[in-house]
Amino acid sequence: MRRYRRTPRLKGLSINRLIPNMLTILALCAGLTGIRFALLGQWHEAVAAIVIAAVLDGLDGRMARLLKVTSKFGAELDSLSDFLSFGVAPGMVLYMWSMNGLPGIGWAVVLFFATCAALRLARFNTKLGDPDLPAYAYNYFSGVPAPAGAGLALLPMALSFDGGPAFFSSPGFVVVWTLLVGLAMVSTIPTFSGKKMRIPQSFVIPVLIVVGLLVAALVNAPWQTLSVLGVLYLIAIPLSIRSYLRLKREAENLAEAHAADMAADPATDVAHTPPASPPASPPASPPASLVEKP
Numbered sequence: 064m065r066r067y068r069r070t071p072r073l074k075g076l077s078i079n080r081l082i083p084n085m086l087t088i089l090a091l092c093a094g095l096t097g098i099r100f101a102l103l104g105q106w107h108e109a110v111a112a113i114v115i116a117a118v119l120d121g122l123d124g125r126m127a128r129l130l131k132v133t134s135k136f137g138a139e140l141d142s143l144s145d146f147l148s149f150g151v152a153p154g155m156v157l158y159m160w161s162m163n164g165l166p167g168i169g170w171a172v173v174l175f176f177a178t179c180a181a182l183r184l185a186r187f188n189t190k191l192g193d194p195d196l197p198a199y200a201y202n203y204f205s206g207v208p209a210p211a212g213a214g215l216a217l218l219p220m221a222l223s224f225d226g227g228p229a230f231f232s233s234p235g236f237v238v239v240w241t242l243l244v245g246l247a248m249v250s251t252i253p254t255f256s257g258k259k260m261r262i263p264q265s266f267v268i269p270v271l272i273v274v275g276l277l278v279a280a281l282v283n284a285p286w287q288t289l290s291v292l293g294v295l296y297l298i299a300i301p302l303s304i305r306s307y308l309r310l311k312r313e314a315e316n317l318a319e320a321h322a323a324d325m326a327a328d329p330a331t332d333v334a335h336t337p338p339a340s341p342p343a344s345p346p347a348s349p350p351a352s353l354v355e356k357p
Contacts, residue, residue: 083127084137087144090119094148101156107224107286109156110217114289116148117210124258138191142184149213150180157237160220164234172241176216179245180209186249199310202260203253203303211296212248216241218293224286253307254300 097112123141127133154173162169183206190196190205207215219231219240230236262270280288 079130080132082130083123083132084140086119086123086126087137087141090116090123090148091144093119094144094152097148097152098155101159106156106160106220109160110220110224110289111285113148113152113156113213113217116144116152117214120145120148120210138188142188145184145209146177146181149209150177150184153213153216154241157216157220157241161232161234161237162241165238168238169234172238172245176241176245179248180212183207183209183212183248197311197314199307199314200253202256203307204256206250206252207244207247207254207300208256209248211254212244214289214293215247215296216244218290221286221289221293252300253303255303255306 093112093116097109097116100106100109100112120141123137127137154176158169158173162172186205187208219237223229223231277288
């Protein structure tokens, strides 16, 4: 009987391993497209492109963890994409929208903002998996993350799109606001991180309803909705600081109580003290038959 040889399987990467990196590339392209829209004076589209980049940036990491395809290459690509999309693009858009009224100062602020974003991302990468971080610190970012910083920097544009006060588009205000956001990114202010957030079972349906309402609000009134989200994020920063300090205080009190218990209970110290080693016995004398005689 004639035997048929099995066709060899093609070697290469599964498409699932490429999905997170594809999302990262799409985020990079969206952020840079925001600069193109700004060059054409299409401000609404410029802000929308950077917002889309932020959404894609939030999906790529979660998709990588969900598919269990995290890699060093993906992490480095994500950092480069974040720098261009949330460090370079927002500064360029703001400069062409308002800060070019103060050419020298405005461009210096653009450079400052981009530098802060780069430092923020570099610090984040160096702290990944830091064993010295306490357990509660993993629920917080150190400083405002780059995507949120880009959103806050563009908040004056969103506020001014639907007939907001002209004050928000004045070069002086935009310069000061961009400086403050840049400082917030490189600060050590603890801000909430949703990466390890767990939703209780009883809150699943309400959360889904809120997400549906949020999407409907973005479709019908995008700029008002984005403005409200930006203001809510600013309000959440003091709450995150308070929550972080409370957890830190509780951890310190627990450590002090444990140290006091160890000092007050000597039996515990004895139980944890290794047993003393027996004294070394003197070396045995050789047999008389082996001793060399004179």
